[in-house]
Amino acid sequence: MNNKVVLKVKGLTKIFKEGKDSLEVLKGIDLEVEEGVSVAIVGTSGSGKSTLLQCLGALDTFDAGSVEIDGENIADLSEKQRTQMRNRKLGFVYQFHHLLPEFTSLENTAMPLKIRRVPAAEAQKRAEHLLAAMGLEERVDHLPSQLSGGERQRVAIARAVCGSPVCLLADEPTGNLDRETAVSVFDYLVRLTRDEKLTLIIVTHDPELAARCDRIYRLKAGRLIAEK
């Protein structure tokens, strides 16, 4: 496979300092992920999965190493450029959906395009397409309060994908759902990112869900170990 590398991480090191104590959570992480590939990051609680995702998403600083997203080294960017890079190139999904309660599924999904001033008709078409891909064609005009937990997460995923990022970072996106719903939402997520040729980095506790991704890495003692 000769696909373009979207995410390139070299020697990523993160140390939390508290007074005289310091905790080296990431000890020189190396990772390269190509376009359209899904990667699960697993590991015990406290192993640093969320910290790694925060560093990849330019939401936290790190102490050594480099993170390149779609050819841009985040260390070379100003705070403003970093925000722009996040908005253009990254999508985020969390355990909690963070949908705006007064907006419908369609409006929530189209929000990243609205912020970019994409014409309304074009934004609506893209949002409708993504909601249909997430099995929500009957729920486009519903408010978040009128949706089930699984449906809300599916809208949150459609919104994260709507602005056509190159990479989607997901932190336990099904962690709040019952088993059956979690499996269904996870499958929608993996399928959509594959169809959209998005690189997916997903943190999960669940080995069965992780197995649905192309690659699996275990974060242990600050290092990434390939499991698949």
Ligand SMILES: Nc1ncnc2c1ncn2[C@@H]1O[C@H](COP(=O)(O)OP(=O)(O)OP(=O)(O)O)[C@@H](O)[C@H]1O
């Ligand atoms: N801001 C912070 N200051 C100090 N220590 C922190 C900070 N954030 C995280 N840590 C510590 O870093 C370690 C890794 O935390 P992190 O949240 O990344 O783990 P995780 O693998 O995502 O855990 P979980 O699966 O429970 O969410 C933990 O020991 C945590 O206490």
